[in-house]
Amino acid sequence: MDQNNLIVYLEFEDGRVADVSLELLTKGRVLASRLGVKLEAIVIGDDLTGVEQQVFPYGVDRLYKVSDKRLYPYTSNPHSAVLINLFREIKPQACLMGATCIGRDLGPRVSSCLHSGLTADCTALEIGDHTDPKTGKEYKDLLLQIRPAFGGNIVATIVNPECRPQMATVREGVMKKEVFDPDYKGEVVELDANKYVSDEDFVVEILDRHIEKSKINIKNSPIIVAGGYGVGSKENFQLLHELADTLGAEVGASRAAVDAGFTEHARQIGQTGVTVRPKLYIACGISGQIQHIAGMQDSSIIISINNDPAAPINTIADYVITGNLEEVVPKLIKYYKKNSK
């Protein structure tokens, strides 16, 4: 098998490859082409039928499938063992994973064993050269891993000059998902699980599992009405739902609003929530702390409704409505109904 390709770890649940994995394939395709290497993907689980049809259109050249009853649901050691042992054979130059509960559990374990660097929560991935400032040694075509740190107050570019694979995790919604070629065909390589995992790897037992499909889909909504701590109560959040229903929008929230119990966690936008890029973002009673802005700054148009004219979010807003949201939001509803056909 040829080596030094770029590989994406796929998350697979309920017969579907996770969006974050498809987003990484989209990015991975661009990076692999730029490097002149193959885009590979690996899926590990129980029943893996249909994965190839889902991922080949994203430009996957080779899909590794590792199937065993015990490999679903995900547990840390067996999935790590597969990646560690496979990576020793195929020596990928880079590996991308979702910055999800799975990716952030798996990535560190694999990187620790292979002694390869891992960069968390990247917001951009590029290919570029690097010169070591101390030794002057030059490195060509490294993966430049760009990520916010320090609570979002800085953005760092991180490289792994010497160790392979260069590993990075990326949050859902940060990269765009785009079909590369609907007719693209790669090859499928079925691997024998027993060659990669041993019985001792199955140490952690899952006793109970409640996975709820989130009905809330703020990520793909073109309009988001987001509420912050300034909304004041669960009851007032209803007002935002009214505006959202009127506009055909979804309701999002800041962490302070979620922490205060005004709305559910699945609506949280920002560094530790979802990243969104809607056409219109209406921020109601949100001050605009950096961790929140990190998740919505790419919105095309931002309206801020805040009674503090100096709220930080106003500096990135296209329209600022200075006033109490309890008054402004009903007026928006009223005048939308009046003027739309």
Place this chain on the structure above:
Amino acid sequence: MSLNIIVLAKQVPDTRNVGKDAMKEDGTINRAALPAIFNPEDLNALEQALRLKDSHPGSTVTLLTMGLPRASEIIREAIYRGADGGIVLTDRVLGGADTLATSYSLAQAVKKFGNYDIILGGRQAIDGDTAQVGPQIAEKLGIPQITYAEEILNLSDGHVTVKRRLENGVETVKAPLPCVVTVNGSAPDCRPRNAMRVQKYKYAASPSEAVKLSEERKALLEKRPYLNLQEWSAAYVDADPAQIGLPGSPTKVKAIENVVFTAKDCRVITDNDAEIEDLVKELITNHTIG
């Protein structure tokens, strides 16, 4: 059954409250102006450890932190809340570590500590924000990990049962001991300081703090051994120089940019009816809404 519990904790700059006074003229943050605090999720981990101690009398909770000598501040804080003691792994050669070098160094310290039943840590630190150190320590020690823990449901017969909080649900898992458990911020808050413990331990000091103390306080440390906080060096934990600090870190920071917000062209309106109606009409006309 009594347990030897290790809690991993990090002293971090308070990146959550970067107020105006912590901003420099150019709009970037002045890190030196940020107070150093106990990493929030490590306090959630400490609480889980103290609950285990409550339910397993005779257990000990030991804090382990790698950082500057001043990190003994968080050890005292943990002792005030119920921990038994702590170790600061501190050495110039440990500086500049990425998560891999950090977890190697901490794993060496755990090995030096020896007999342990369970290691608890926070999910993530609020400065590096990676959530990588816990799983990497587990791998280095060759033991299982349970991440995103919200509650330790049971610990008996050499196994621990934990409820995990995932992005779209919950999972209950059971792992053999010893293992590493990283605790989520959604777990219960840490209990407050205990006034009696504050009285008893407020003069606790590490060797690097002790040298600066008055003769009287030094004498107190000699008289009461429990007031002596431990400091360990890289050599003391048999750390391989090639695997620690900057040289032992595969990731290198190539560039750092401060995030500065520049104001966009923006229209400011009031909550006056006519202005709001105009805005709504404009958004309908340019197809932003409707």
